Amino acid sequence: MSLMAAARNRGMHIVAVCGGLCMLWATLIGTTQLQNRYTLPWILGSVLPCYFAGLFTWWHAPTSPVAKRLLLIGTWLSVTIAFRYSTTLLIRAFDWNLRPAPGALHLPADYGLQVLSQTCDLIVSILVVRLLALLPDGRYAFPYERRVLGALWGLLALPALLPLTGMSRLTVHYVVFYYPEAWLPGLGAALLVLRCLRAPAAGRRDIAALLPFAVPGAVLLLARGASRLFRTWQGEQGMLYFVGAVLGALPYVAMALAIVYAAFRHRLLGVDLVIRRSAVYGCLWIIINSWYLGMALTLGLTAGQYLPVGLSLFVAVVATALFQPLRARLNALAERHVFGKRLSRFELLVQFGTTLEHAYDLGRLAPRLATGLHEGLNLQWVRVRLGGEGLPVSVGEAGARPAGAGGLPAEPLGEFPLLYGEDVLGLIEYGPKAEGRCTPEDHDIGETLARSAALAVHNVRLAAELSARVEEVQRQAAELDASRARIVHAQDTERRRIERRLHDGIQQELVALVAKLALARSCLRRGGDIDAALTEMQDDAYRVIDELRELAHGIHPPILTDQGLVAAVTSCARRMPIPVTVHSEESLGGVRFALDVEESAFYLVSEALTNVLKHAAATHVAIRMARGGGRLLVEVRDDGAGFPTETTRGSGLTGMRDRIEAVGGELTITSGPGTGTVIRARLLERVRQEKQVREETRA
Amino acid sequence: MPDPLRVVIAEDHYLVREGTRRLLEDTGQADVVAAVGTAGELLDAVGRLRPDVVIADIRMPPGHHTEGIAAAHAIRAGHPGIGVVVLSQHANENYAFDLFRRGTDGLAYLLKERIGEVDELLRALREVVAGRSVVDPRIVEVLMGSHARAADAPLSRLTRRELDVLRHMAEGKTNRAIAESLRLSESTIEKHVNSTFAKLGLAEIPQLHRRVSAVLAYLRHTPTGPD
DSSP states (O other), rough: OOOOHHHHHHHHHHOOOOHHHHHHHHHHHHHSSOOOOOHHHHHIIIIIHHHHHHHHHHHTTTTTHHHHHHHHHHHHHHHHHHHHHHHHHHHHHTTTTOOOOSSOOHHHHHHHHHHHHHHHHHHHHHHHHHHHHTEEEEOSHHHHHHHHHHHHHGGGGGHHGGGTTTTTTTHHHIIIHHHHHHHHHHHHHHHHHHHHSSHHHHOOOOOOOHHHHHHHHHHHHHHHHHHHHHHHHHHHHHHHHHHHHHHHHHHHHEEEEEEHHHHHHHHHTOOOOOOOOOHHHHHHHHHHHHHHHHHHHHHHHHHOOOOSSHHHHHHHHHHHHHHHHHHHHHHHHHHHHOOOOOHHHHHHHHHHHHHHHTTTHHHHHHHHHHHHHHHHBBSEEEEEEEEEEEEEEEEEEEEEBBBOOSSSSSOEEEEEEEEOOOOOOOEEOOOOOSSOOOOHHHHHHHHHHHHHHHHHHEEEEEEHHHHHHHHHHHHHHHHHHHHHHHHHHHHHHHHHHHHIIIIIIIHHOOOOOOOHHHHHHHHHHHHHHHHHHHHHHHHHOOOOHHHHHHHHHHHHOOOHHOOOHHHHHHHHHHTTTSSSEEEEEEGGGTTOOOOHHHHHHHHHHHHHHHHHIIIOSSSOOEEEEEETTTTTEEEEOSSOOOOOOTTTOHHHHHHOOOOOHHHTTTEEEETTTOOOEEEEEEEEEOOHHHHHHHHHHHO | OOOOEEEEEOOSHHHHHHHHHHHHHTTTTTEEEEEEEEEEHHHHHHHHOSEEEEEESSSOTTSSHHHHHHHHHHHHHOOOEEEEEEEOOOOHHHHHHHHHGOOOOOOEEGGGGGGGSSSHHHHHHHHTTTTTEEHHHHOOOOHHHHOOTTOOOGGGGGGGHHHHHHHHHHOOOOOHHHHHHTTHHEEEEHHHHHHHHHHOOOOTHHHHHHHHHHHHHHHHSSSSOOO
């Protein structure tokens, strides 16, 4: 609230101060001097809410006509009641008799007082009409409004003129006070409805939102006016009259509520100030609760007049209890409308929990979490960083983070690290609350959400790992299929080769041997010497044996079965035409591995040695075998020509890899032109028991 | 003509078994007292008949593994006077190492086809009966041609000439035969033989055994070979 604006509204200041003082004064003399039992209920139930609502609205929107009018009504109600009590007090104090003798003309004093009092009442009524009819902005929208509302001021002539026509005092009172008070708000509500109907679509919703307050308000005022009629029938003590009086305070409350609500919920009054919602809520709270107090007091007091003390106390208690739910409902309503959907801690957790169900995407989770915390805890800003520890980092922000010192973002008020075990999976940073301070409860919510979020991130991490593994497994499965096919193919090729050697080599040699035997026999029958032929056949037989031995060795070296890998490799190395050094760890001595492991390792060595002879032109080969970490390591290193590993795709290399991978091993080939070649296999070390050895070899 | 050798043959293949028996008996230098098909029967026959020498197939039922070698060890342990010739289809030195791993005396490792050269077989039988040792020339040939060397092998200390002499020793030749082969004097060969023994740490053991031990040291020259 700037000083300039305050200066422009000096008049309104005076009005506001007057209203406050009058209300205090009226309360003081009403309760202490006049002992009027309606004082407190009336002031608390209608004047005070009206005045405060006006004061509050005007304070925040000093230029708004609606705010001014509301404050004016509140003040006017205070002034009127103060004026009335004051004159009553004066009349009592000086024991003036202002009543004219029957049949005489009105005394000027009496007449003046009456006119003044009635004019005051009428002004309140007219102000109420204008207030209602011109909601929400307080300005004329249609020409007919100006004419109708302008004409209303003409009613002010009635209190002065009507007594002159000789109309009875009571009738005048009804005409200028009770009736207008009853029907004029109805007129206001009717005008508002009309305005709503005629308004352009965009504005209609704003006006319609006010109708639930304005229309019942008008109806209630009508009811109140009706209760005045009952007074003429039953006197001021009539039960219906009291009911009317109780209800009569409602319209002012409803009106006040409508204005405050309109002002700050929809900014209908052009209030673009940032107003603390808690203050708005506080104001509404005061209005609702003072009205509640007024109601309860009125009922209690009324009952006290007719009933014994105990019973009236009971009635008061019952009344209080009866109004309590209404008050609670109103309070809740006000809170919801003012603060919007402020989530309870439970709701926040539930909402976030639902979010977590779909939290496979951290990029979406981070902003949701930030927004949830920002709205749920009413924080100025929240920054959420999720990820890390092998996950991509996602950042979500809600609210505007002000700049801090040196152009950097402002320091956070606090932060919650997202911990899962030792891993830091993210960080929640937050600024101060938009209003008030962070309570321990807020802190707990933040911490709980941080824990949940950490779990969510951990889940995402698990999911990512899982999908990576699934991919890996799929890739391996595909590779396995391919390598299995290659192995089968290689086996088929090998079988064909053996078949060829048996048929085309060994069988042919044996057939030749049989032929030579037949020749020798016929030679013998002729009495010839077959000694040379037999020697030749024996040599042939030796050759067949050698060939058969070689073939059998090629299919499966018996030394591998009988004595194991090291013996087989050493033996293989000895048969190489170039120097081959074999290093095997002591720990390998006498150890027998599973048959397939030994076979694969031996196959690798013999294939590698074959390759060395075929391609490498090496002068030396070193074979190394070792154990470690549950693995059997076999390495063949030559000093030959080498080859570019990226471009070489020989079936020999692929076959080696297939054989090694088929038994769960891995093969690395390091080579380059001129640097020699290192072929290294790491096989899962599965040791055989001796019994198993025998069984397997027998099979 | 010396007394015929009392021989027990263990061979699971019937034709080979009977063929060997007839070949030996035809020479008149051997008397086959039993011909059996399994290692168990062999040990039983040896216990009962106390032959001079045993010819055993390396692979026999039930395992078709190296039952012959195991039986040879058992016979040598139980009856040190009985020589054992193991016939093997494996031209692989590691089986020979396996046979000789507890000592070389009275043991021979021959390839099976040697039964076609009955004189050679008989010579081997007499050698093992005499407590000496024989290794098939084919095995020696493999080792001679081998380039595989361990840096710390005792053979690395031998000169080229000493290695040549050793190779001839491994083929079962006498110093004179070696001298003829290498066209050197017998005394020169003797010098080489003695220095070889010294380098292999064999100077202290009796003459006859030294020759075979030297050969086996030669055979077992890789660090990974069985002991």
